[in-house]
Amino acid sequence: MKVAVDAMGGDSAPEVVIRGAVGYLKNNNDLSIVLVGKEKEIKKEFKKHKIDFPGNLEILNAHEKVLMRENFFSYWKKREKTSIKKALDLVKHKKAQAMISAGNTGAVMAIAKTVLGTLKRIERPALALMVPTLKGQSLLVDVGANVDSKPKNLVQFALMGKVFLESVIGIKNPRIALMSIGEEEAKGNELIKTTYNILKSMDINFVGNVEGRDVYIGVADLIVTDGFTGNVTLKVTEGVVDVMLSLLKREIMSSIVARLGFFLIKNSFKRIKKRMDYSEYGGALLLGVNGIVIIGHGGSSEKAIRSAIDLSKRFIKENVLDKISKEIERIHKQGRFKELSYG
Incomplete structure (x- = not known):
């Protein structure tokens, strides 16, 4: 197995990416990694931090990198020379x-869809992210790939997420829910109501609608939504967590008694923080493209990079792309969903 890693991607690249990749390879010799990026910068980091170069690691030079907040028109002009494009080319050419x-x-996302294309019958890729819940974790799809979606897209998101959960996470017959403004079947806009009727008629474990407040409770293993709603949900959550941590820190520092109390329950807070830490989950999956693509948080740590590599290995081992294609084809052949009812 070989994984291409964009060495120039992230707020602390390339150092953190290099350390994450090298750290993973120290304990895993059944996989090799290609660091794609500015070769001189990468080698400079190895030398500067005295990092040993593993035998199952190689470097592929890329002259350009895409900045974190660079706009579409800017990076699209130079895309052919970027580390993102070069890494995706490796996947395209096997x-x-x-x-x-x-x-x-x-x-x-943009370059991946252009370079890899989509799996057969998949109209649009979706970003899928594992999120922590009171009962473990759930998969939220879509968290930002599609601002506008049709019922057909949401149905495909559900099927792709189902295959991932069954194959990689090991959840048999996962509970699938649709995000809406109420639990009742009649709640929601036309997109949600139409999608609800389609999912309800399918031979999947569809448990109905869930509200935004239910995402982190664990009422479903897979929550399906359009990319606009999913992304807002994610960003609101990040904001609330940041505010709560800031308020908590302020209260702890407000008195000696508060500091003493925190000291007594410090280990409990550490466990909670670990559960909420995105680095535990590696990154978001770009489901639907004809290749395995994992997109990490811009602030990814070494641990997050290691987690992403491990996730990719599990994805490869379970042959998830082929399983997704077969599931989509199976539903298509049933002939129950003509284009008009499919959206």
């Missing part, structure tokens, strides 16, 4: 089985 980047999310 020289790597997966690609990982903690870089500009929009750039990775």
Whole structure:
């Protein structure tokens, strides 16, 4: 197995990416990694920090990198020379089985769709992210790939997420829910109501609608939504967590008694923080493209990079792309969903 890693992607690239990749290879000799990026910068980091160069690691030079907040028109002009494009080319030409980047999310999605294309019958890729819940974790799809979606897209998101959960996470017959403004079947806009009727008629474990407040409770293993709603949900959550941590820190520092109390329950807070830490989950999956693509958080740590690599390995081992294609084809052949009812 070989994984292409964008060495230039992320707020602390290339150092953190290099350390994450090298750290993973120290304990895993059944996989090799290609660091794609500015070769001189990468080698300089190895020398500067005295990092040993593993035998199952190689470097592929790329003259350009996409900045984290670079706009579409800017990176699109130079895309052919970027580390993102070079890494995706390796996947396209079967020289790597997966690609990982903690870089500009929009750039990775746009270039990946152009380079790899989509799986047969998949109209639009979706970003899928594992999120922590009171009962473990759930998969939220879509978290930002599509601002506008049709019922057909949401149905495909559900099927792709189902295959991932069954194959990689090991959840048999996962509970699938649709995000809406109420639990009742009649709640929601036309997109949600139409999608609800389609999912309800399918031979999947569809548990109905869930509201935004239910995402982190664990009422479903897979929550399906359009990319606009999913992304807003994610960003609101990040904001609330940041505010709560700031308020908590302020209260702890407000008195000696508060500090003493925190000291007594410090280990409990550490466990909670670990559960909420995105680095535990590696990154978001770009489901639906004809290749394995994992997009990490811009602030990814070494641990997050290692987690992303491990996730990609599990994805490869379970042959998830082929399983997704077969599931989509199976539903298509049933003939129950003509284009008009499919959206």
